[in-house]
Amino acid sequence: MAKTGGPGTGPTLPRFDKNSVTGQQVKPGxxxxxxxxxxxxxxxxxxxxxxxxxxxxxxxxxxxxxxxxxxxxxxxxxxxxxxxxxxxxxxxxxxxxxxxxxxxxxxxxxxxxxxxxxxxxxxxxxxxxxxxxxxxxxxxxxxxxxxxxxxxxxxxxxxxxxxxxxxxxxxxxxxxxxxxxxxxxxxxxxxxxxxxxxxxxxxxxxxxxxxxxxxxxxxxxxxxxxxxxxxxxxxxxxxxxxxxxxxxxxxxxxxxxxxxxxxxxxxxxxxxxxxxxxxxxxxxxxxxxxxxxxxxxxxxxxxxxxxxxxxxxxxxxxxxxxxxxxxxxxxxxxxxxxxxxxDLKPLIAERPDARVLPAAEDEAAPEVEFDLVSFRYPGADEVSIASLESVSARAPEGADNPLTLQELSFVAPAGKLTALVGSSGAGKTTITQLVPRLYDPTSGTVRVGGHDIRDLTLQSLRETVGVVTQDSHLFHDTLRANLLYAHPDATEREVIEACTAARIWDSISALPDGLDTVVGDRGYRLSGGEKQRIALARLLLKAPPIVVLDEATAHLDSESEAAIQRALKTALAGRTSLVIAHRLSTIRDADQILVIDAGRIRERGTHDELLAAGGFYADLYHTQFAQKDSVDAELRSEVR
The missing domain is CATH 1.20.1560.10 (ABC transporter type 1, transmembrane domain)
Known part of the structure; x- marks a missing residue:
């Protein structure tokens, strides 16, 4: 990675090891x-x-x-x-x-x-x-x-x-x-x-x-x-x-x-x-x-x-x-x-005998189960090539990554909303990345519809799971192309309906080129809220049985968030949903809330049950609203 010198010095060359680079010999064979x-x-x-x-x-x-x-x-x-x-x-x-x-x-x-x-x-x-x-x-x-x-x-x-x-x-x-x-x-x-x-x-x-x-x-x-x-x-x-x-x-x-x-x-x-x-x-x-x-x-x-x-x-x-x-x-x-x-072996490999995830009866959404799942992120020696990364970014020799998840077990019921809450770094995002098999557990099993996801074809699994992250990526292409990426065969009407449900169609239709508007590099011609609603429309267009939302409404204002919450409530009906939310007010209606702390489930239950228990969730909830009330009072005082 590039590095500049200290005060009074000029910038320096990237700090890769020149001797290790020039001293390498072409491998035999x-x-x-x-x-x-x-x-x-x-x-x-x-x-x-x-x-x-x-x-x-x-x-x-x-x-x-x-x-x-x-x-x-x-x-x-x-x-x-x-x-x-x-x-x-x-x-x-x-x-x-x-x-x-x-x-x-x-x-x-x-x-x-x-x-x-x-x-x-x-x-x-x-x-x-x-x-x-x-x-x-x-x-x-x-x-x-x-x-x-x-x-x-x-x-x-x-x-x-x-x-x-x-x-x-x-x-x-x-x-x-x-x-x-x-x-x-x-x-x-x-x-x-x-x-x-x-x-x-x-x-x-x-x-x-x-x-x-x-x-x-x-x-x-x-x-x-x-x-x-x-x-x-x-x-x-x-x-x-x-x-x-x-x-x-x-x-x-x-x-x-x-x-x-x-x-x-x-x-x-x-x-x-x-x-x-x-x-x-x-x-x-x-x-x-x-x-x-x-x-x-x-x-x-x-x-x-x-x-x-x-x-x-x-x-x-x-x-x-x-x-x-x-x-x-x-x-x-x-x-x-x-x-x-x-020569770099992929860590996520499809087994030769992998089978397609069978459709559930009556088109019901499958449940998601974590069975004693532990996970640590792979080390540099497993996933990297020295000449492809900066020296300063490499892990020290012999460094051992700690466990991010520790013998985690829970079931996200079919067709229900399961919310994940907890402090930053607790392991919430890691849980959501294991479901579509972006990583494999270090130990334990993740099941979808009762099937170990390692026994399933990657295509059928990822067709079943839809994800919207906190910072959704858009390609430097038209709005139409970005939306159809999730469902290439979708009709114009289906695209419009998805955009309408995501509360973004009014903004798109007001543009001179409409769906043919080029969004720019990583979607930077759009606001953060517009990008997020495009990502939600893309998810709705895919209509997967399992939905994962990682702070999907983080960039929205209160009015837009309320509208999206209503849209999602309808769109997620009947689907198995895993939702990460830092604003606890957005998950009051969740069928199950899991409080994650240091890679373990500290509490579980509904919103009312966890408040009544007076534990970690209750403290987190009251602290969040106390901070909100304090900010509102300060703003009212400044207005006066």
Whole structure:
């Protein structure tokens, strides 16, 4: 997470452990894991290999034709031979151009197919992660894995496929031709080859470390932009007036990325320069040795010219091998980072024999039962990846999360309203998150309609449970799209009826674009109360048998809350409801009230029963109303 310095200091770079990032090595077997993805395109691979072989054959054949033109055509003055061989070279050039075009097409098809497969698989896998994963992962880092890293993975595969086979085939054919023409010159040229690979090995390791650090910094910068460019982040930055510090932090991130990019370019250029110098030296060696052989041993001029041409075709592939080694080593970092996501096992997994939650008889709502349920939130080692979260947000090594719920047992009767009350942090929200199986209990069982929810398909369970949270999220889309997210097949009339029941239709119909109004990032074009009523309308449109309301009326004024309470009383009739409420006046009519304290049920009963008992609930109720009376009296005094 970004951090600014103390007084008089500038902002500092995000505090991830640079040494741990740059020191990581690509895991063994990473390349082997790519093979199943590539084999999905086996026919395209076969065509790619075919045109690659054709290209390599032409590359090795052209110098031999040059030799024939000189030795068999020009020197003996046979014009017909020269013209015929020149025409053959033209035809081969056209064939080679077509082969290169086809090669590019199939390489792109395979590479982009790989991007699609990996991107969709990572997206689905991330969706399966528990909520604790998203509380730790930086959004920008996740987006970076889906975009930058997967594109880098495509480049690795494209490099491996389009260059490796072509390069190896060209090397074999060219060396065969060179040995056929002059084994002495060929051996002299081969002596220089090991010199090419020494700098490549050194530079490759350095580039791999730089690539991993750059990817991490790209993710950090993406996270910063994602946090600052949404409405909440922009508002916070403006209200606290820190534009210089924000710009300074961004400049330092971008500056480090710039420096790494420059270093990478310099190392890449170093390889090119080394290859160029060695090629020039070897060419000079071939000319010198070839000239000597031509003078003393009768080496033909055409053979010497062909050897020089073949030499260029030899060191071209060798240079490609060195750069390909570097490219693959650095680009495999992308695969490694993508597989880090795919290797994270989801804590909430559907069993192979999971069954659909059966509908209750007479369409009655199912009951919800907690049987000796204990729960602790998962630790960082269970749900997080170090490079996806800020160092400062990580739990200390060996930290053990305490139990949030402790052997909790209760039944929310079918078709009845059960209210959960208690102080902040008592475990109320955790209870509501266990019902739709956003988390699994550490021990004990949660049942819906008598069925252990771990035996049910996630889709059928979540179709049965509808939730409205205190801070309901709206997508940057139209009101219609946000409402239909709960029920895509709903008719216009059903949408209007849900909005009317949630007391929001009058506000929507007054807008120029009505239901087609775009709500803005996270719904910030709407007031808090309007957002909450849209969320309630979305719930009513879904019409689930089980309803969970987590302070669903918290953002409403008294008049709107009263109207929503009347709407909910009708809408929730016959449904099993779990409602969290801090304002106890809203749950007086609850069929059952559970008072939660430190993860346990401290009291249970109806409103009247709990008041008569004079316990914790009664104290909480009287304190709340005493505070309200005190505030009202103070306001009346100020008005006077």
């Amino acid at each position: 990473t390349l082997r894991r790519v093979v199943p993805y590539a084999m999905r395109y086996r026919w395209s691979l076969a065509m790619l290999l075919l045109v690659t072989v054709i290209d390599a054959g032409i590359a090795a054949t052209s110098p031999l034709l040059l030799k024939a033109i000189i030795d068999d055509g020009i020197i003996p003055r046979r014009l017909a031979t020269v013209l015929w061989l020149a025409g053959t070279i033209c035809v081969l050039a056209v064939v080679d151009a077509v082969a290169l075009y086809v090669q590019s097409w199939f390489s792109g098809r395979i590479g982009e197919g790989l991007v699609f497969d990996l991107r969709t698989k990572v997206f689905r896998h991330v969706q399966e992660q528990p909520l604790a994963f998203f509380t730790r992962a930086q959004t920008g880092s996740l987006v970076s894995r889906l975009n930058t890293d997967i594109v880098g993975a495509r480049q690795a595969l494209a490099t491996l496929l389009s260059q490796s086979v072509s390069t190896l085939m060209t090397l074999v054919l060219v060396l065969g031709s060179m040995f056929f023409l002059s084994w002495q010159i060929t051996v002299a040229a081969l002596v220089m080859i090991p010199i090419f690979f020494a700098p490549a090995k050194m530079v490759g390791r350095r580039l791999q470390r730089l690539t991993r650090e750059r990817m991490q910094l790209d993710a950090e910068m993406g996270s910063m932009m994602n946090e600052r460019f949404n409405v909440s982040g922009a508002m916070l930055a403006k209200l606290y007036g820190r534009p210089d510090q924000e710009s300074g932090l961004f400049e330092r991130l971008a500056g480090r990325i710039r420096d790494i990019t420059v270093l990478s370019a310099v190392y890449g250029r170093l390889l090119f320069i080394t290859a160029t110098v060695l090629t020039a030296l070897t060419t000079a060696l071939v000319y010198g040795l070839g000239g000597y052989l031509a003078v003393h041993d009768g080496l033909q001029i055409g053979t010497l010219a062909a050897m020089v041409a073949l030499l260029l075709r030899l060191y071209g592939p060798i240079n490609q091998l060195t750069t390909m080694q570097v490219n693959v080593m650095t680009a495999l970092v992308s695969f490694d980072r993508v597989f880090e996501i795919l």
